[in-house]
Amino acid sequence: MKMIDGSCVEFADKLASKAAVPGGGGAAALVGALGTALASMVVNLTLGKKKYAEFEEINKEIMAKALKIQEELLEMVDKDAENFLPLSKAYGLPKETEEEKKYKEETLEKCLIVACGVPVDIVKKTYEAILLHEELVDKGSKLAISDVGVGVQCLRAALISGWLNVLININMIKDEAYVAQINEEIRPLVAKGTKIADEVYSKVEEML
């Protein structure tokens, strides 16, 4: 059974345990999914209201995007666990002989790149979801404005958490081209996403 199909209590209990998964990556994906779900909720509380009629179409588009990102982030909870398990096994490989050392090193390198995949996607998707809240702060119902604030805070946490999990992997990956590409593509999203999330939150606070 997938972890996301287990109860919220079970997920928290497993997270608290010494089990290898879920860990910080899975938690980040779930928290990101919750922050994204709040974007859809805000749209749901806005659609059909006269006051926001001019945003009806764009809000529907925002919700369609949010529902897709929510589903993708939820999938990443289990995908991250799947991708992490080979790495946690590779750490246990013997390194007595030269041959074993070489095999372990090569295996670790491959497993690190696999393990880095979901955290990279968490950063990308939470960044996209932050942009949806950025639109909703102006186009969503004022009655649900605090939910934009909560949503964007959850996504900020998930974005930074995804990035932390990218960092621990790229710090050990030897493939310089891969590391350079991640740094170039992902690092700016974290800085920009955090900044936008903080701006959206400030707007929400002012509107309360």
Added chain:
Amino acid sequence: MKMIDGSCVEFADKLASKAAVPGGGGAAALVGALGTALASMVVNLTLGKKKYAEFEEINKEIMAKALKIQEELLEMVDKDAENFLPLSKAYGLPKETEEEKKYKEETLEKCLIVACGVPVDIVKKTYEAILLHEELVDKGSKLAISDVGVGVQCLRAALISGWLNVLININMIKDEAYVAQINEEIRPLVAKGTKIADEVYSKVEEML
């Protein structure tokens, strides 16, 4: 059935829907519980390690506190929904006659104070949990340091989100003594908790 006993996917779907609950408050409590669970996980990955033997007892205490806060925050997910429903009904009360107006006003005031209860507790408990991560950044296994970073980011988001839900209530509550007391007791926890969370996160980033 309690919402936290439903699956993670169901919780996210209900959150995304137009249903009155769960909303931002419930999401905040759940995200706080996940951030707290990560403190227990870090302790679980530290206990029994020679390198951290001197912290064995304090780490066990940290975990005992974390497990209790995790349970409390999980309980708050449903409690927040319970406390919010009377308020959402009170908004629908008629206000045609003077008598109806007076009754609605009095009912709203009572319901707002009830609805404010869980968000206040979310701020208090997530603040306590941030202090646990503050200890773990030095006393927890370096191998799990990124989980301290994720945990503290989730708790930062939950703390601020709890506060947002306090704010929307106290902005409408007329009982000045109650509002003053909340401002005096809770507002400083948010400022201090956010600051500590940011400091803990910076330490984690430096250690990676």
